[in-house]
Structures are given as C-alpha cells and as structure tokens.
Amino acid sequence: MNVPRRLSHAVREEVSSFRPRRSVALTVAALVPELVGNRFRARLLRLGGITVGPGTTIGGRITVSGGDELRIGGGCWINAGCRFDTSASIEIGDGCALAQEVVVLTNTHEIGGPERRAAGLRSMSVRIGDGAWLGARAIILPGVHVGAGSIVAAGAIVTRDVEPDTVVAGSPARPLRRLDPSG
Template sequence: MFINYGCFFDLAAPTVIGARASLGFEVMLLTSTHKMGPPSKRAGDSDAKSITIGEGAWIGARATIMPGVNVGSGCVIAAGSVVVSDCEPDSLYAGIPAVLKRRLEDPSDPSAQHDEVLYAD
C-alpha cells in the first residue's frame, strides 16, 4: 500500500486498507460522525462506522471517504471527491457526492480499449 503526505485517519472505527491500494496527498478517511441531535445541540451522540479500501484501489488527492463506506478493489476515486456511499470494484467515481462515472477495464486485456485516466469528466 502507498499513503502519501498529509493523509488523515480518525480511526474511531476499524479502517482496512487493502494490498497495493494508493492514497494521494491529504486524503481523509473519516470513520466518526454524530447522530442528529435536538435543536439545542444538533451534533448529537458520536457514531462510528468502519471504512474499507479494497485491494489496488486508488484514492486521489484530497478525496474524503465518509463513515461506513466500502471502496471496491481496483476502484479509482477522483481527486477532491467526497464519497458517501459504497463504490463498486473496478470503477471510476468523482464529484461531491462521488458518483459512478464509468467502469474501468483491465489494461492487461488485449481486447479492451484503453484510455488513460487523468481527470474525471
């Protein structure tokens, strides 16, 4: 696995990062949040949920992974994205909130068309 500079892990719940996964600059893995409280204090009781980053996944710079999210193996999360729900394996996600942009092919497959993933559309 590769973890670049400035990443943040709050570790309030288990965090699993798979083999060969890569995290770009300043990625945040946030396992804690708060339940909605009453009007007098909206940030209610703490709530922690685990995060899993699958094998070979690539999380772009300054992406944020929210509590309870599972990022599938071989998945790419574009820089600056905020991931609030599970991401399927071998797929590209981007945006706020992150949404599926396209499925990714295996570059070692000679029958597949290949485009270099530099930026998410």
C-alpha cells in the same frame, strides 16, 4: 459521585483511546523529511502497532487519531498529509495508492434536535479494496467500502460504497464509468 471520582472518570475517558507506542512512532516518523525514508517511516509505524504490509511506503507525515486499528496492506503508497480517524477500524487492501491529504473518517454524529444538531457519536469501519487509487484530498466518510480496483477522483467526497473497478468523482461522489477488471 465525589469530585476525585468524577475527575478520575473524566481522565480515564479522555485517555482511553491514547496509544503511547503509536504516538511516539508517528512523532518520530513526522521528523523524517517528506519523500525521504519512506520505508523507514513504514517500519516506525509497524513499531507503533499499526499493521503495515511488506513493500508499503509512507511518503510523508500522516495523522492517525482514535483508538481502533489501522491496517495497511502490502505494496501500498500512502502520501504525505493523509489523515486516518480510527474511532472504528480502517482496512486498506494490498496495492492501494492514497494521494496527498486523503482523509478517511470513521466517526460521525447522529442528527439531533434543533437545540443541538450534532447529537451522539457513531463510529463505523471503512474498507478500501485491493488496488484502489484515492486522489488528492479525497474524503472517505464512515461506513464506506471502496471496491477493489476503483478510482476516487481528487477532491471527491465518498458518502456511499463504491463498486469494484469504478471511477467516482464529485461531492457527493458519483460513478463516472466502469473500468475493465482485466486491465
């Protein structure tokens, strides 16, 4: 392969997940002060190609990287500093609350040999069920499904699926108790 062709291939790989509309929308939304213009920020994200349901508010700057979909249901609260890695899709159900600096990851590495432990990349979708509440700085790892009505405590690292109506906490997150699904 000649040099121009290799360069062209490298550039295509680098920009394949770049979404200009999304980038512009996130940049403009970041200029709006935190806790001001929450619905305006949600509208900007919609213009950027992110699915944001009715009545959802975005409380401050968020980061969305990767080229796949981010779908946020209706009536959600997404607080400042949340980070979404959309190497695979992320679906957030209706009525969810994500506190400050929640991180949702869809990309990880396979475990390699001793010469390079972080081997090939693997992407897996994440789903957060209706009505779930993720506490500040909770981390949701690739492939996880957080069940409807669940609570993920602040600082928890969720490595496995969370059953509906369950409180989890810790690193790795473990079930603490079941919640009454009827309220």
